[in-house]
Amino acid sequence: MKKTIYATLLIIVICVLGIGTYKVINKKIPNTQNISSVETFSINTIETKVKKPENLNEFDSYIEKAINVKGTLTHIKKHDEKYILTITSKNGKIASICNMQSDQIDKINKLKIGEDITIKGIYKGYLIDMILLNCIII
Amino acid sequence: MKKLLLLLFVSICFGFTKPKNQYLTRNGQVTFFSYASAENIKAENNEVLSLLDVSKEKIAVNILMRAFEFEKSLMQEHFNDSYIESDVYPRATFEGTILNFKPRLKGSQTKFIKGDFTLRGITKPVKIKADITYNDGEYTISGETTIDVKDYKIKIPQILASKIAKTVKISFNFKYEPYEK
Numbered sequence: 001m002k003k004t005i006y007a008t009l010l011i012i013v014i015c016v017l018g019i020g021t022y023k024v025i026n027k028k029i030p031n032t033q034n035i036s037s038v039e040t041f042s043i044n045t046i047e048t049k050v051k052k053p054e055n056l057n058e059f060d061s062y063i064e065k066a067i068n069v070k071g072t073l074t075h076i077k078k079h080d081e082k083y084i085l086t087i088t089s090k091n092g093k094i095a096s097i098c099n100m101q102s103d104q105i106d107k108i109n110k111l112k113i114g115e116d117i118t119i120k121g122i123y124k125g126y127l128i129d130m131i132l133l134n135c136i137i138i
Numbered sequence: 139m140k141k142l143l144l145l146l147f148v149s150i151c152f153g154f155t156k157p158k159n160q161y162l163t164r165n166g167q168v169t170f171f172s173y174a175s176a177e178n179i180k181a182e183n184n185e186v187l188s189l190l191d192v193s194k195e196k197i198a199v200n201i202l203m204r205a206f207e208f209e210k211s212l213m214q215e216h217f218n219d220s221y222i223e224s225d226v227y228p229r230a231t232f233e234g235t236i237l238n239f240k241p242r243l244k245g246s247q248t249k250f251i252k253g254d255f256t257l258r259g260i261t262k263p264v265k266i267k268a269d270i271t272y273n274d275g276e277y278t279i280s281g282e283t284t285i286d287v288k289d290y291k292i293k294i295p296q297i298l299a300s301k302i303a304k305t306v307k308i309s310f311n312f313k314y315e316p317y318e319k
Contacts, residue, residue, distance in 0.1 A: 027211045063204065077165055079184050084165055097164060097185050099207070124204040125228055127187040129164060131205050 032101060032134045035066040037120050043071030043096055046130070047089035056094070056126040063125055068138065069096045070118045073111055083108050085135070087119065095128075098135035107137045159193040161277050161314030168201055168310045173303040179213060181206040188312045190277055192241035197251060197279070199232040199312075221292050222258060230257045236270070246271045251281075257290045275316065282309040 039062065046069075050056055071087035074095070078084075083100040085108070098119045100108060111117065121132030166186030172179040184207075187200040203224045208214040218224040234253020247270050255264045268281035284305045287294065294302050 028209070029207070029211050029214065079165065079167060082184060084184060086164075095164075099184055099205075124185075125202050127164075127185070127200050127202055127229070129185075131185045131202055133205060133207060 029134060031103075032066060032120055032122065032136045035122075037066040037068045038062065039065075040068040040070065040118075043069055043087050043089045043094060047091060047094040050094065052093060053126060053128045056130060059123065059130065060125070062123045065123060066120055067123050067132070068118055068120050069098070069130070069132065071096065071116065073113055073115050073117050076108065076111065076113065085111075085117075085119065086129070087117065094130070096130040096132060098132045100135045100137075104136055111137075158275070158316040158318070159191060160317045161190040161192065162317035163188050163312045163314045166199070166310065166312040168308060170206075171307045171309075172305075174298075175301045179208075179217075179302070181208045181214075181217065183207070186310070186312070188279075188314070189317065190279070190312075190314050192239075192277070195236045195239045195241070197232075197234050197236060197253070199310075201230040203228055203230060221294070227258045230255070232256070232264075234264075234266070236268075239270070242272065244272055255285070257285070258292065260290050262289050277314040278312065279314070280309075280311040282307060284308065 046056075046059075050058055069087055071089065073085060074088040075086035076083065077086075081102065083105065085098045085100060086095050087098065088095040096119070098121050118138050119132065119135045120138050121135030124131045124133055164187055165184055166188045167182065167184050168186050169180065169182045183201060183205045185202060185205045189198045191197075203222050204218055206214070206217065208217065232253055232255045234251045237250045237252055239249055240247060249268060249270055251266045251268050253264060253266075254261050256262075262285075264283065264285075266281055266283045268279050271278040284307050286305055288304065
């Protein structure tokens with residue numbers, strides 16, 4: 001009897017561990033909709049603060065965190081099935097490149113260049129522009 | 139006065155027809171693929187910065203390593219934290235010269251690009267075969283190459299060493315637009 005109980009418990013433990021490991025390994029990139037943003041920035045305020053792209057390292061503490069960026073939409077590009085939006089500051093010195101989540105297509109199709117928008121995305125760092133991935137329009 | 143007007147006309151015409159020398163993309167694509175017996179590893183980066191100077195026949199590429207997108211969260215985490223150490227080495231760069239480049243040749247030409255690729259702070263010389271297309275005043279450069287993980291001291295845990303390929307295939311596609319500073 002005891003043997004049967006131990007065997008059953010062992011099988012349950014193995015199953016739980018197996019399912020847990022499988023879930024951890026196969027976990028998809030989280031939907032940005034379900035992540036709270038830590039800060040909201042206006043791209044014009046960022047430009048006033050950093051003056052030039054080389055100083056964007058001031059924002060390194062936000063890397064891998066969700067942030068909101070407000071500003072004027074200047075470009076919409078499509079690469080294969082991915083949409084990339086660019087928000088540019090008033091004087092054109094700072095821009096944010098936002099790689100959009102695939103569920104945003106309907107919203108993107110309604111956007112117009114020159115429109116003021118707010119994007120939420122995961123900040124990844126900068127080259128000459130701020131780069132955000134998994135972005136959504138809010 | 140006539141001479142002055144003629145000079146102005148010529149300089150305006152020259153200004154309008156003067157070919158652009160520098161081309162830029164902020165949305166270059168770089169993908170990498172590594173064969174693994176358990177599961178292939180693939181990631182894509184659509185935010186690669188590249189500058190092409192056709193008069194100097196030079197190309198520069200700057201890649202933000204954290205901007206590589208993986209399908210699975212854990213792969214992305216391992217890539218940034220364990221393999222590339224993106225906090226310490228946030229960018230990879232390439233600077234090279236296009237050999238025997240014919241800048242204004244319309245259509246496609248296949249050329250070698252010789253230069254230095256820097257990853258994880260380690261610089262190695264590389265020679266990459268690329269297709270260069272010039273159409274409607276814009277350039278596209280695409281191609282692929284392979285890198286050896288040990289050249290860049292990418293540490294693969296012993297337990298996974300036999301399951302992960304020693305080389306990584308890198309593909310790129312850059313669509314440039316004229317650039318003025």
